[in-house]
Amino acid sequence: xxxxxxxxxxxxxxxxxxGCIIQEPYDVEVGxxxxxxxxxxxxxxxxxYRVAYVQPSRRPADGRYGDNPNRLFKHSQLxxxxxxxxxxxxxxxxxxxxxxxxxxxxxxxxxxxxxxESPTLGAWGIGWQVMxxxxxxxxxxxFQQCGGIDLDLVPAELTYGLExxxxxxxxxxxxxxxxxxxGYSYGDVRYRDELQYSVYNFExxxxxxxxxxxELHEGEAARLLRLYDPKATDKQRxxxxxxxDQVLKCSNIFNTLDARGAISVTxxxxxxxxxxxxxxxxxxxxxxxxxPAPEVAQ
Amino acid sequence: xxxASLPFLLEIGTEEIPDWMIPAALASLRVLFEKLEIAHDSVxxxxxxxxxxxxxxxxxxxxxxxxxxxxxxxxxxxxxxGAPLDRAAQGFLRKHKLETSDIYLQExxxxxxxxxxxxxxxxxxxxxLAESLGGIILQVNFPKxxxxxxxxxxxxxxxxxxxxxxxxxxxxxxxxxxxxxGTVTSGHRRLGEREIVVTTSNYEKRLRESYVILSxxxxxxxxxxxxxxxxxKPDDALVETLAYLTEYxxxxxxxxxxxxxxxxxxxxxxxxxxxxxxxxVEDEHGMLAPQFVAVMNIPSDPEGFVRRxxxxxxxxxxxxxxxxxxxxxxxxxxERLPDLAHVTFQAKLGSYLEKTERVKALAASLGxxxxxxxxxxxxxxxxTTELVKExxxxxxxxxxxxxxxxxxxxxxxxxxxxHYKPESMDDAIPRNATGRIVALADxxxxxxxxxxxxxxxxxxxxxxxxxxxxxxVVRILVEGKTxxxxxxxxxxxxxxxxxLADFIEDRIRYYFKEVRGFKYDEVNAAxxxxxxRLAELEGRLIRIQSLRSSPDFEPLAASFKRIRNILEQQKxxxxxxGEIDQRLLQDGPERELYDEYLHITGQPIESVISRLxxxxxxxxxxVLVNAPEEGVRRNRLALLxxxxxxxxxxxxxxxxxxxx
Numbered sequence: 001x002x003x004x005x006x007x008x009x010x011x012x013x014x015x016x017x018x019g020c021i022i023q024e025p026y027d028v029e030v031g032x033x034x035x036x037x038x039x040x041x042x043x044x045x046x047x048x049y050r051v052a053y054v055q056p057s058r059r060p061a062d063g064r065y066g067d068n069p070n071r072l073f074k075h076s077q078l079x080x081x082x083x084x085x086x087x088x089x090x091x092x093x094x095x096x097x098x099x100x101x102x103x104x105x106x107x108x109x110x111x112x113x114x115x116x117e118s119p120t121l122g123a124w125g126i127g128w129q130v131m132x133x134x135x136x137x138x139x140x141x142x143f144q145q146c147g148g149i150d151l152d153l154v155p156a157e158l159t160y161g162l163e164x165x166x167x168x169x170x171x172x173x174x175x176x177x178x179x180x181x182x183g184y185s186y187g188d189v190r191y192r193d194e195l196q197y198s199v200y201n202f203e204x205x206x207x208x209x210x211x212x213x214x215e216l217h218e219g220e221a222a223r224l225l226r227l228y229d230p231k232a233t234d235k236q237r238x239x240x241x242x243x244x245d246q247v248l249k250c251s252n253i254f255n256t257l258d259a260r261g262a263i264s265v266t267x268x269x270x271x272x273x274x275x276x277x278x279x280x281x282x283x284x285x286x287x288x289x290x291x292p293a294p295e296v297a298q
Numbered sequence: 299x300x301x302a303s304l305p306f307l308l309e310i311g312t313e314e315i316p317d318w319m320i321p322a323a324l325a326s327l328r329v330l331f332e333k334l335e336i337a338h339d340s341v342x343x344x345x346x347x348x349x350x351x352x353x354x355x356x357x358x359x360x361x362x363x364x365x366x367x368x369x370x371x372x373x374x375x376x377x378x379x380g381a382p383l384d385r386a387a388q389g390f391l392r393k394h395k396l397e398t399s400d401i402y403l404q405e406x407x408x409x410x411x412x413x414x415x416x417x418x419x420x421x422x423x424x425x426x427l428a429e430s431l432g433g434i435i436l437q438v439n440f441p442k443x444x445x446x447x448x449x450x451x452x453x454x455x456x457x458x459x460x461x462x463x464x465x466x467x468x469x470x471x472x473x474x475x476x477x478x479x480g481t482v483t484s485g486h487r488r489l490g491e492r493e494i495v496v497t498t499s500n501y502e503k504r505l506r507e508s509y510v511i512l513s514x515x516x517x518x519x520x521x522x523x524x525x526x527x528x529x530x531k532p533d534d535a536l537v538e539t540l541a542y543l544t545e546y547x548x549x550x551x552x553x554x555x556x557x558x559x560x561x562x563x564x565x566x567x568x569x570x571x572x573x574x575x576x577x578x579v580e581d582e583h584g585m586l587a588p589q590f591v592a593v594m595n596i597p598s599d600p601e602g603f604v605r606r607x608x609x610x611x612x613x614x615x616x617x618x619x620x621x622x623x624x625x626x627x628x629x630x631x632x633e634r635l636p637d638l639a640h641v642t643f644q645a646k647l648g649s650y651l652e653k654t655e656r657v658k659a660l661a662a663s664l665g666x667x668x669x670x671x672x673x674x675x676x677x678x679x680x681x682t683t684e685l686v687k688e689x690x691x692x693x694x695x696x697x698x699x700x701x702x703x704x705x706x707x708x709x710x711x712x713x714x715x716x717h718y719k720p721e722s723m724d725d726a727i728p729r730n731a732t733g734r735i736v737a738l739a740d741x742x743x744x745x746x747x748x749x750x751x752x753x754x755x756x757x758x759x760x761x762x763x764x765x766x767x768x769x770x771v772v773r774i775l776v777e778g779k780t781x782x783x784x785x786x787x788x789x790x791x792x793x794x795x796x797x798l799a800d801f802i803e804d805r806i807r808y809y810f811k812e813v814r815g816f817k818y819d820e821v822n823a824a825x826x827x828x829x830x831r832l833a834e835l836e837g838r839l840i841r842i843q844s845l846r847s848s849p850d851f852e853p854l855a856a857s858f859k860r861i862r863n864i865l866e867q868q869k870x871x872x873x874x875x876g877e878i879d880q881r882l883l884q885d886g887p888e889r890e891l892y893d894e895y896l897h898i899t900g901q902p903i904e905s906v907i908s909r910l911x912x913x914x915x916x917x918x919x920x921v922l923v924n925a926p927e928e929g930v931r932r933n934r935l936a937l938l939x940x941x942x943x944x945x946x947x948x949x950x951x952x953x954x955x956x957x958x
Binding site for chain 1: 312316317318347442444445446447448449456457459488489492543544574576592594595596599601603604606607608610611612613614617618621709739
């Protein structure tokens with residue numbers, strides 16, 4: 001039986017052998033692996049790219065104080081980006097499942113329509129949820145747009161739910177019972193995260209402080225975007241990646257405020273629009289940045 | 299001419315197509331093929347999630363030859379056949395490689411011209427197909443498409459990975475999205491061969507050897523027969539979904555802990571049906587049994603992996619549902635009412651709390667009793683429950699179940715349970731009168747509100763499902779025999795009251811024509827006499843329908859149309875026709891018609907139709923309406939107007955389309 005970390009090792013090895021750069025998790029809080037610059041920004045532009053990384057993904061509203069066997073505040077996604085998607089991408093994906101010990105002749109696999117859309121990122125794609133014996137284990141998406149931009153190359157994004165996959169392989173009913181490493185359960189490693197973040201997100205997060213933080217980060221991102229000049233000859237050195245970090249901060253604070261019940265449904269749409277505007281701004285500047293500055297008329 | 303008759307096979311190999319789009323895509327592909335107008339005997343359409351297949355028999359190898367006329371220059375004036383050819387004519391011969399004996403003079407609208415006939419051999423069918431198939435495939439209609447080869451690339455529902463195109467033994471060569479057509483198909487993703495060379499004759503058999511059952515009907519039957527040993531709740535829609543979600547379907551039976559049966563059946567079935575695509579199972583008393591049937595895309599599960607996996611997923615889902623059910627019970631629906639202030643109904647129309655206030659008032663004004671008002675008050679409270687947040691399709695149902703558990707009287711909880719009904723044409727209307735009032739009030743409020751703020755459906759855009767709401771209103775009023783005067787209720791839609799009235803009128807017409815099968819002219823005739831009371835309108839329609847079988851009906855309807863035309867020409871309406879002056883009536887057909895009118899007035903048209911028709915026919919036969927004397931003429935028009943008026947509360951019979 002493979003432990004949680006062995007499954008991760010095997011999947012990373014598998015994708016490394018297929019030309020992927022293996023990245024470490026991004027070091028800013030995100031709600032999903034898609035939001036990391038390695039996906040959100042790298043899918044833009046005509047350069048091929050292949051990357052895989054495990055991303056701890058924070059969903060404050062999904063926290064359950066460590067009580068619910070299937071729901072987590074912070075779960076782990078293995079995010080694989082294949083840009084452009086190879087013709088046999090589904091075969092490669094299925095073989096990755098076999099690489100971690102799932103005999104697909106003895107299990108039922110189905111691809112059920114599930115298109116993905118992130119209003120906050122101005123991004124959407126066409127794809128499936130992959131069902132293994134009735135369990136959703138992967139979201140498979142062909143990106144079509146990101147930051148409101150039609151993509152030059154269509155990447156395939158594979159997002160594996162690592163806890164679910166491991167619970168499946170280890171035949172465990174509770175995520176807390178899965179073996180992370182020999183002698184350590186998932187609960188040993190993560191239970192305190194789940195409990196404490198649930199308490200903070202649902203009970204103790206200070207709403208006015210969070211709003212102030214949101215506005216500070218929003219302001220910093222907006223300030224930087226205003227300064228970006230597509231005509232500048234030295235625009236390559238402009239700090240778009242740091243600007244994007246500010247956007248990610250906004251997104252995470254928004255999610256926390258939302259879990260805290262501090263955002264009414266009416267406000268929600270407006271705040272999502274504010275984050276989206278920044279994310280789209282960064283994406284468009286990023287797409288522009290790789291182009292040479294226009295020749296200045298003499 | 300080549301008489302050879304060839305089979306044709308086209309297989310578009312794709313990644314998994316959404317099941318619900320497949321039948322329409324096949325229909326679209328077939329129409330596009332037929333438009334090529336290549337002769338053929340039969341066409342068979344098949345599909346699995348990974349392939350759309352068109353097979354046809356009896357295609358000619360070549361199209362029939364045709365003849366074309368080449369037109370050349372005009373001969374110089376005065377010259378003709380036999381005269382030496384001028385330079386222009388010589389050029390014509392050279393250009394088309396013709397002999398002098400090939401050409402002749404032909405008269406055209408622009409005068410005499412040299413001409414020659416040339417036979418055009420029919421084109422090879424393979425060539426026509428080769429140049430058309432790529433375009434045809436990309437024209438197949440899907441609700442949503444994607445690109446995958448890069449920006450500006452071809453669009454299809456999912457990436458195309460292989461194409462088989464054979465006419466007889468030969469490949470029909472073309473390329474689409476970088477995929478050349480050929481002879482190689484692909485089997486089941488994990489059980490079949492990845493590359494299989496096929497011919498038109500062994501195609502289906504080779505697929506079967508690779509665990510692909512090509513025929514959807516066979517897959518349906520395999521699903522049904524695989525469940526034959528279990529008492530499954532019939533669910534044709536689910537069979538259809540699973541038939542197009544699998545290439546080799548095999549049902550397996552799983553079970554769950556009987557203690558979950560304490561949860562409401564609606565919740566359990568929703569989890570199984572909508573979230574897991576399982577069939578639910580009943581015991582011999584028709585009660586839910588702790589079992590389910592899942593359909594796998596492989597032939598067997600000898601070690602029970604698939605069964606146990608599905609059981610574990612279902613257990614987790616049921617546990618969630620039970621947790622939500624228990625958590626939600628800690629706060630009653632009534633206690634949740636203030637929370638609705640934080641749930642937006644629509645930005646300009648405020649929160650669900652505001653909607654609730656409006657619906658309560660409307661339910662009362664529609665004649666709703668204390669139960670209806672209570673149900674209207676609680677109807678939306680389940681939107682704040684965890685269970686509805688998780689299973690949105692159970693809105694209403696969950697509220698009803700909680701209301702029952704919280705001791706609300708039966709009419710109240712049933713009304714909450716049913717108030718979104720009918721959700722489709724096949725769905726039932728609310729089961730009790732209280733539910734019908736609440737459902738009407740809710741839907742009318744949505745319609746009036748949305749129209750008032752300009753959210754009017756256009757084309758296929760109808761985000762608030764207003765068509766469904768309007769159709770629901772129509773069905774509840776008609777099928778619930780609910781006597782409510784509809785038109786005045788629509789006036790609240792501010793300046794858009796008229797568009798709303800037109801919108802509802804449209805749905806009424808649709809319902810009676812398409813759902814109830816009344817003829818369109820009957821619907822037009824009956825609605826022209828008013829549509830505000832729908833139950834009553836239905837009664838009139840049934841009368842008109844049965845009247846129509848009378849041999850006197852159409853002639854009488856034709857006469858009514860004639861009457862209306864005459865009155866219109868004379869700027870008369872049945873309303874301003876004035877009184878009939880008996881003294882001006884002429885003896886004979888005119889007075890007889892008047893006497894007949896006196897005799898039948900107030901009687902149902904059914905009992906007088908044959909006598910009336912006789913008198914009307916006679917009147918038109920013998921009497922000149924347009925009498926030279928003004929008084930007589932006006933009196934005759936008054937007589938006709940009065941007659942028209944007499945039956946106009948049933949229908950405007952002049953709307954009936956007559957065959958004669």
